[in-house]
Amino acid sequence: MAVIRDVMAAFELYQPSSVADAQKLLEQHGSDAWVLAGGLDSFDWLKDRIKKPKVVVDLSGIEELRGVRTTTDGIEIGAMTTLTEVANHPIIKQKYDLLAQAAELVASPQIRNQGTIGGNVSQDTRCWYYRGGWPCYRAGGNICYADTPEGRNREHAILHAERCVAVNPSDTAPALIALDAKFVLRTRKGERVVDAEDYFIGPDIDITRLHILQPGDLLTAIRIPSTWAGAQFYFEKIRDRNVWDFPLMNVASAMVTSDDRIERIRIAVNGAAARPLRLKAVEDAVRGRPRNAATGEMAGKLAVQGAVPLQFNAYKIPLMRNLVKRAISGVQEATWAS
Amino acid sequence: MFVICDNGPYDAVGDSASSGRIVSLLYQPQAMRWRGVTVLTNTPPRSAQSSPGGLQGIVIIEPIIAKAARKLGVDQVAIRRVNCPEGKAPFGPAVQGKRQYATSAFLKEALDRGAEQFKWSERVARTPKRIGTKVRGVGVSLSCYVGGTIGFDGLLVITPEGRVIFQSGIGNLGTESVIDVHRAGAEVLGVPWEKCDVVWGNTTKNLPFTCVSGGSQTTHAMTRAAHAAAMEAKKKLQEIAAKKLGGKPEQYEVGNERVFRKGGASMTLAQAAKYAIQLGGIYDGHEVPADVHKLTKASVAALAGQGLVAAAKDNYPRDGSTFSYVASFAEVEVDVETGKYYIVDFLASADVGTVIHPRALGGQVLGRSTLGIGHAIGQKWVFDPHYGQMVSKRFYQNKPPTILDVPVDMQWTALDIPDPETPVGARGVGEPPVAGGCASILNALSDALGDEIFQRAPVNADTILTSLEAGRPMQHPLMAHI
Numbered sequence: 001m002a003v004i005r006d007v008m009a010a011f012e013l014y015q016p017s018s019v020a021d022a023q024k025l026l027e028q029h030g031s032d033a034w035v036l037a038g039g040l041d042s043f044d045w046l047k048d049r050i051k052k053p054k055v056v057v058d059l060s061g062i063e064e065l066r067g068v069r070t071t072t073d074g075i076e077i078g079a080m081t082t083l084t085e086v087a088n089h090p091i092i093k094q095k096y097d098l099l100a101q102a103a104e105l106v107a108s109p110q111i112r113n114q115g116t117i118g119g120n121v122s123q124d125t126r127c128w129y130y131r132g133g134w135p136c137y138r139a140g141g142n143i144c145y146a147d148t149p150e151g152r153n154r155e156h157a158i159l160h161a162e163r164c165v166a167v168n169p170s171d172t173a174p175a176l177i178a179l180d181a182k183f184v185l186r187t188r189k190g191e192r193v194v195d196a197e198d199y200f201i202g203p204d205i206d207i208t209r210l211h212i213l214q215p216g217d218l219l220t221a222i223r224i225p226s227t228w229a230g231a232q233f234y235f236e237k238i239r240d241r242n243v244w245d246f247p248l249m250n251v252a253s254a255m256v257t258s259d260d261r262i263e264r265i266r267i268a269v270n271g272a273a274a275r276p277l278r279l280k281a282v283e284d285a286v287r288g289r290p291r292n293a294a295t296g297e298m299a300g301k302l303a304v305q306g307a308v309p310l311q312f313n314a315y316k317i318p319l320m321r322n323l324v325k326r327a328i329s330g331v332q333e334a335t336w337a338s
Numbered sequence: 339m340f341v342i343c344d345n346g347p348y349d350a351v352g353d354s355a356s357s358g359r360i361v362s363l364l365y366q367p368q369a370m371r372w373r374g375v376t377v378l379t380n381t382p383p384r385s386a387q388s389s390p391g392g393l394q395g396i397v398i399i400e401p402i403i404a405k406a407a408r409k410l411g412v413d414q415v416a417i418r419r420v421n422c423p424e425g426k427a428p429f430g431p432a433v434q435g436k437r438q439y440a441t442s443a444f445l446k447e448a449l450d451r452g453a454e455q456f457k458w459s460e461r462v463a464r465t466p467k468r469i470g471t472k473v474r475g476v477g478v479s480l481s482c483y484v485g486g487t488i489g490f491d492g493l494l495v496i497t498p499e500g501r502v503i504f505q506s507g508i509g510n511l512g513t514e515s516v517i518d519v520h521r522a523g524a525e526v527l528g529v530p531w532e533k534c535d536v537v538w539g540n541t542t543k544n545l546p547f548t549c550v551s552g553g554s555q556t557t558h559a560m561t562r563a564a565h566a567a568a569m570e571a572k573k574k575l576q577e578i579a580a581k582k583l584g585g586k587p588e589q590y591e592v593g594n595e596r597v598f599r600k601g602g603a604s605m606t607l608a609q610a611a612k613y614a615i616q617l618g619g620i621y622d623g624h625e626v627p628a629d630v631h632k633l634t635k636a637s638v639a640a641l642a643g644q645g646l647v648a649a650a651k652d653n654y655p656r657d658g659s660t661f662s663y664v665a666s667f668a669e670v671e672v673d674v675e676t677g678k679y680y681i682v683d684f685l686a687s688a689d690v691g692t693v694i695h696p697r698a699l700g701g702q703v704l705g706r707s708t709l710g711i712g713h714a715i716g717q718k719w720v721f722d723p724h725y726g727q728m729v730s731k732r733f734y735q736n737k738p739p740t741i742l743d744v745p746v747d748m749q750w751t752a753l754d755i756p757d758p759e760t761p762v763g764a765r766g767v768g769e770p771p772v773a774g775g776c777a778s779i780l781n782a783l784s785d786a787l788g789d790e791i792f793q794r795a796p797v798n799a800d801t802i803l804t805s806l807e808a809g810r811p812m813q814h815p816l817m818a819h820i
C-alpha cells in the first residue's frame with residue numbers, strides 16, 4: 001500500500017522577531033538552515049522528505065519585513081508582505097498595477113493569503129522530476145530526467161537550457177522586472193541592492209539555485225522606482241486551470257507611448273527558462289516604432305529566436321511569440337450577445 | 339470497437355467490457371463488433387474511476403458522431419436523437435439468441451428538453467463564430483451508465499410514541515440518499531416527514547442489509563427496499579386493526595397517522611405500535627421474515643419489542659437492466675493565439691426517473707458532470723514511461739478541476755418521468771452524467787476548431803496551440819496524459 005510520506009523529518013525551529021536575529025541565525029547555521037516564508041514552497045519539500053534541513057528559520061514573526069511603504073522615489077514592499085496585500089494595495093493598484101495583476105493571478109486566494117512576495121520570487125522550480133526527489137543535475141546528480149527521449153517535459157524550458165531544463169514558476173517576477181524593481185538583500189557583507197533581473201540565475205551560473213541568495217543571505221524588501229508609475233501595462237498568464245495553477249507561461253510589459261509610438265518599454269516573460277527573461281532585444285527593436293500589430297508580430301518573432309523545443313513543449317514557442325505580441329499591441333476584446 | 343486496457347501491474351478491471359456494453363446501449367448500432375484486450379504494464383497500480391468503461395467508450399464515440407454530423411450536414415442534436423435508445427432498448431451481445439434490454443429510456447425527451455433550455459438552435463445559428471482571436475463552439479453529448487440494483491432489505495420501527503424510525507444502512511457520501519430514500523416509505527405510510535427519524539451511521543445501530551454506496555445504485559435499490567418495508571408495516575397495521583377493532587385487514591386504510599376503516603373504527607399509529615408489542619411475534623420483531631438477509635435478521639432481533647417492527651426484502655419484479663441517461667450541452671470560447679479556452683455555459687438534462695430530492699439531484703448531476711469536465715480540461719495522471727514512475731503526485735500536478743473551471747451558472751434539469759420497473763420510479767444518478775461532461779466539452783472544442791486539431795482528451799492549451807500551429811493533431815491520441 002501507499003507509503004505515508006506527509007510527515008516531516010525533525011528539525012530545529014527558530015522564530016526570530018527581527019531581521020538582525022534572523023541574519024544571526026542564518027550565519028550561525030549556514031547551509032544547514034532553511035528560510036521559511038509563507039511555507040507554500042517549503043512544506044512540499046519537507047513533507048515529501050526530499051529536503052531535510054537541520055534548522056528552519058521562520059520569518060513570519062518579523063514585523064519589519066511586512067507591509068508596503070512609500071519612499072522618496074516609489075515604494076518599498078517588505079519581503080514578507082502577502083500576495084493578497086500586494087494585489088489589493090491601493091498605491092500598487094493605482095501606480096504599479098502590473099504587479100497587482102500578476103499577484104492576483106498567483107495560485108488561489110488561500111495561497112495568496114499565506115504566500116509572500118519574497119517567497120514568490122525566491123521559490124524553487126516545479127520540475128516534477130526534481131520535486132519528486134529524482135537525483136537530477138539540479139539535485140546534485142548527473143542527469144536531467146526531463147530532457148530524455150521519453151521524459152515528460154510539457155512544462156519545461158525552451159530557452160537557455162543548460163543540462164537542466166527546469167523553468168522558474170513565479171508570476172510576480174516578470175512584473176517586477178518590467179517595473180525595473182530593485183531587490184534588497186542582507187548579506188554577511190551588509191546590504192546589497194540588485195536589479196530584479198539580476199536576482200535570478202540560470203543553470204549556466206548555478207544549476208542548484210534559481211536566484212543569487214547564498215547561505216546566510218536574506219531577501220528583505222523589493223523597491224519599485226517611480227520610473228514606470230502609471231505606464232501602460234500588460235500582464236497575461238496562461239495556465240491549465242483558471243485558479244490554483246502555475247503558469248505555462250506569462251508575460252509582463254510596461255510601456256510609455258507618445259503619438260502611439262513606443263517611447264520606452266520593458267518586457268519580461270517567465271515559464272520559458274530557468275530564470276524570468278527580460279527581453280532586451282525586443283525592447284530595443286520596438287522602441288520608436290508605432291504600437292500596432294506589425295510591431296507586435298515582429299517583436300513576437302524576435303522574442304523566440306533561438307528557442308529549442310523538447311518533445312512535449314513545442315507549443316511554448318507560438319505561445320511566447322503570441323504573448324509577446326499581445327504585450328506590445330494588445331488583444332481585441334470579444335463580446336458575444338448571449 | 340477495439341479496446342486496449344492498460345491496467346498497470348495487477349489484475350484486469352472491467353472497463354473494456356463495460357465500454358462496449360454502454361456504447362451498444364447509448365447509440366443502438368444495428369451491428370457492432372467489440373474486442374477488448376487487457377495489458378499488464380510496469381506502471382503504477384490503478385483501479386476504476388467513476389463511470390468505468392462508460393466514460394471511455396462514450397468519449398471515444400461522441401467525437402466520431404460529431405464529425406459524422408458535420409460531414410453529413412446534420413444537426414448535432416438531430417443525429418443523436420435518431421440514434422439514441424428508447425423504451426426497453428436492447429444492449430450488449432446476444433446470448434443464446436437473446437439480448438439484454440434496459441428497463442426504460444427517455445433520452446429523446448431529455449435531449450429535447452435540454453436543447454430547448456440551452457437554446458441550442460439559437461447558439462448554433464449565432465454569427466460570427468470568431469471575433470478577433472476568440473472562437474466559440476457548441477457541443478452536445480449523450481451519456482449513460484448503470485442506474486440501480488435490486489434485492490436489498492428495508493427496516494423500520496413504528497414506536498409507541500407514534501414516530502416512524504427508518505433504519506438506514508446507506509453509507510453517507512454527502513449526497514443525502516442516506517436520508518432521502520426513506521421518504522418513499524413515509525409516503526406509503528402517509529406519515530408526515532417531521533414525524534420520521536432516520537437512524538444511520540454504523541452496524542451497531544441495527545441497520546438492514548444495504549447496497550454499497552457505489553455503482554450509482556443507491557437511490558434505485560434503497561427506495562425499493564424502503565418501499566417494501568413500509569408496505570410490510572402497512573400490512574401489519576391493517577392486521578393489528580382488524581384483530582383489535584374487528585373486520586378484515588383489507589378493509590383498513592393507513593393515512594394521517596391512523597389506521598382506519600372508512601366511516602368506522604380507527605386507531606393511531608402510536609396505539610397500533612403498543613398493540614404490536616402486546617401481540618409480539620411477527621408484529622414487534624420477535625419473528626422475522628425468512629427471506630431477509632442474516633444481517634437484517636440480527637438487527638431485527640436487537641430491535642424486537644420496541645414497537646411495530648417491519649423488515650422486508652425488495653422482492654419487486656424488474657424487467658430489464660436499470661440505466662440512467664443524460665444529455666449534456668456545452669459552449670466554449672477558445673483563444674487561438676494562446677490555446678486557452680473557457681467553458682462559457684453548460685447544461686445537463688437528466689432522465690433519472692422520479693426525482694426524489696431536487697437539490698441533491700442537481701448536486702449529483704452537475705458534480706459528476708464536473709468530474710467529466712475534469713477529464714476534458716486536464717485532469718491527468720502522468721508517469722515517466724522509461725522508469726514507470728509517477729511524476730504528477732500532487733494536486734497542482736494532476737490538476738483536478740476547480741470550481742472556477744466550470745461556468746458560474748451551470749444548469750441542470752430532470753424529466754421526472756418514473757421508471758416503470760420500480761415501484762417508486764426513481765433510478766440512480768451518480769455515474770451517468772460523467773461521460774457527457776467530458777464529451778460535450780470535446781465536441782464544443784471541435785465545433786470551434788475543426789475535427790483535425792485534436793483526437794484525444796484531455797485537451798489543454800498546449801494540445802490546441804501546437805496542433806493549430808501544425809494544422810494537424812500533434813499529440814498522440816493514446817498518449818493521453820503528458
